[in-house]
Amino acid sequence: MLFNSFVFLLAFLPVTYFVFWTLPNAKSRYIWLTITGYVFYGYWDPRFCLLMGLSTAVSYTAGLGLLKWSDPRRRRLLLIVPITADLAILGFFKYANFLMDSFGKVLNWAGAGVSIPHWNIVLPIGISFYTFHTITYIVDSYRGVIKPTRNIFEFSAYVSLFSQLVAGPIVRFRQIEEDLERLGQADRTRWLGLGISFFVLGLLEKVIVADTLAFFVDRNLAQYQLLSTSSTWLSMIGYSFQLYFDFAGYSDMAIGLGYMFGLRIPINFNSPYKALDPSDFWRRWHISLSSCLRDYLYIPLGGNRHGEWKAYRNLFLTMLIGGLWHGANWTFVIWGAYHGLLLATYRRFGASWDRLSPVLRQISMFVLVLFGWVLFRSTDFGMATHLFATMLTPTSGLAVEGLVPYTLVLFLAGSWAVAGPNAQELHMDWAPSRIRFVGLAAAAGASLAILLGSGASPFLYFQF
C-alpha cells in the first residue's frame, strides 16, 4: 500500500486513526498498530508477513535473553545468532541472485563455461528497512543502550509500524521508546495539526514535485542513448531533485503519520543540496541511514580511532556496504564506493576545500552528488558510461521533451531544494493558525488533483 494511494488515504488511514484513538490503553493500541502494520504490509503480498513475523519473533526473543543473561558468552551468542538470521534472510531475498550472477560471470570470464541458475526470488518490499530496525534493536540491547522490552506487542508495534515500515526512516527503538511507553496516555489532539501538516507537505513534495519531474525525466532517460549533452545534464539534474523530493516527501509523510499517532519520528532529510562538503551531505541526506551506518558499522570498524589510513579505509568500507544495502547491483556498490572516496578525500584535503567560497562549495558538492546519481539511476554500467560520456563530451542529439514546462518545473523544484526551507524548518514553532490550514487545504486539494489524474506512483526507495 502506498501513502499516496486512495485506498490508503480514504480507507486505511481513517479507519486506523479512529479505531486507534478509541482504544483505551497502550496494550490495545500496540495490538492495533501491529494488526494495521501487517494489513498495510500484507496488502502488497500477504506471504511476506510471515517473514516479518519471524524477524520480529527472533529479535524479541534475543532481547528477552539479553535482559535475562549477563554472561558475556551468552550475550555475544544472542547478538550474533539473531543478526545472522536477519542478515541471512535479507541476503537470500536480496542478494542471492546477485551473488550467483556475479560468481557465474567471474567463472565464465576465467573460461570455466558454467551456467549458474537464476532463481525466481521476489524481493519483499521494505525488507532492508525492517531488518535494520531489528538489528539496531538487538545491537542497542546488547550494548545496554536500551533496555529490551518485555512487551511483545510493544515490540511488534515498533517493527510493523506502518508509517516507517517499508521505506523508513530507519527509526531506532530508543528514538521512539519513550513515546511508545506513553502511548496509552497520548493526547490525540496534541500533535494532530502538526502531523497533518507534515503529511500534506510530504504528499505535495511527492505527488506534485517529484512525480511531475519524473514525468519528464523518465521519458528522457528512456532514450538516454539519443540525448544531447545539455539534455542529459538537464535530465540528471531533474533526477537529482526528483529523488530528493520523492524520498523526502515519503519521510515527511511518515513523520506526519507518526505525529498523528502520538509518535515522534526523527527527521530524515535536512536540505541535502545545501551541503557544502561530502560529510555535510551525509549529515543531511537520509540521516537515519547514515547515522545507522556510522553507529553500527563505521564506529565498530574502528572509526577514526586507529590512525588516518584506517579511518579512510573505514569510511570507504562503510559507504561501500551502504551502497550495497541500496540494491543488489554493482552500480550501487560503485556508487557507495564513490561516496566513500569523496568522504575519504574530504577528510584528507578538507582544509583546502573549506577555504573555497560557500557558494562554490555548494555548487561543486551538488555536481559531485549528481555524478553519483548517474550511477544510482543507471540500470547497468553501459548506461552509466554512456551518460557520463555524453555529459562530459559535447554531443549532439535529442532535445529534452517538453523543454519549456520541464525547465520551469526544474527551476521551481531546484530553487526550493537548494535555497528554500525544508519540512523541518517550515514546522519550526508550528502552531495551528487559519492561514496554515488554508495553505494545507490548498496543498491537499492540489495533490489530490494530481493523484486523480495520474494515479499513485511508487516511491523510488521502495525498491531498496
Add this chain to the structure above:
Amino acid sequence: MTQLLRKFVWLGLLALVGLIAAESMARVDDSIRSGTPLLATPSYTDLTMQDSLGTRGRPFARYEKWKLNGAGFRGREISLTPQPGCTRIAVMGASETFGYAESPEKEFPSQLADSLKRTGCYEVINTGVTGLPLTGQVQLWENWVSRFEPSVGVIYASPVFYLSNDPPAFQTHRQSRPSAPATTPSPSFSPRLLARLHDRVHYPDFIQRGRVMRKIASLIQGKPKGWVYQSVPDDRLALFREHLDSLITSVRSRGAEPVLVTHAMRFGEQLDGEDKDLLRAWRQFTPRASENVLMRFEVEAAATVRDLARERGVPMADVASVMTGRTKWFADFAHFNDEGAAVIAQCIASTVRQVRAPPATVVLAASR
C-alpha cells in the same frame, strides 16, 4: 450553536479552497504534461477533425496520453517522403490501430516499427483515426496518407461499424473548412477535476451492468419489430466486403502494396461473467445487433477478409485466428493492451517482411 455553525462554515471554506486549488492544479498539470491550454475544455474528440481531406487526426492535437504530429498521425514527426532505401508502411484502421488502451508508444503500429527495425529500414506511420470506418479510410488514403508515399498499406478494418443503424457510406458533401478546434477557450466551464474523478472512479459491476442495460433498452425502445438483427445481416457483410475491396483498389492505384489483417476480438467460444458484461457494453455502440450477432458478424467478417485476400491476391496477416478469444491480450472487447499489441505487431511484421524484404542498407528510421 453559533460556535458549531462557525465551525461548519470554516470547514466549508477550507473545502472550497481545496476544490479551487484542485481544479487549478488539474489545469496546470494538464498544461505541463500534455500542453492543454489552461482555459480549454479538452476531450477525446479533440484528436480528430473534418476538413476537405475528410475525417483525420488534427495536426498537433493532444489529449491525455495521446499526441499527434504535424500531419495528424499518432507518433513523431515524419517527412513527406521516405528515406532513401527505406520501406514506408502506412497502418490504417480505427481506434484499435490508433491505440486506445495501450501505454504511449505501445500501440501496435509503434511495436510494429520496433519489430521491423531490427531487420531493416522500415518507417511505420500510424494513420489510424478513432471511429473511422472503411469509407473514411478510403478517403483518408486518397486525399492524405498516399501523399506520404507509403509502399505498403496495412489495413486493419473494424467490422462493427457495419452494424450501426446507418451503415458507413462514402461522403458526398465535404466540409471545406476545418472544424473549430475543441481546445480553444470555451465559454462554458467544465471542471477538469470532475473529469479526472470520472476517469478514476469505477462503478461496481452490478451498477455498471444496470446502467448499460438501461442504455441499451432506451436505444431500442420504440423501434419496429425486426429492427434488432437476429442473425448476421448479409447486406451489411457484403457492404463491408465492398468497402474493403475499394480500399484495396485505392491502395494499389497509388502504387502501394496492401496487406490485409483480420480483425480480432476478445470473445471466444466460452464467455465468462466479465466477457458477458463487456460484450453487453460493446453493444451500446451497435444496439441493432444482439450480442450473439455481434460476435458472429466479427467471425464472418474475418472470413470475408480471408476470402477477399485470396481472391485479390493480397498478403494477409490472420490475426483473428491467433488472438480472438485470448482475453489476456485485450483491454476491452477489441482494443489491445500492451501485450496484445505486441502480438498483433509480430503477426503483421512477419507478413510485411514477406511482402517487402528488408533492403540491404539498414538505417534506423522507424517512426513512432
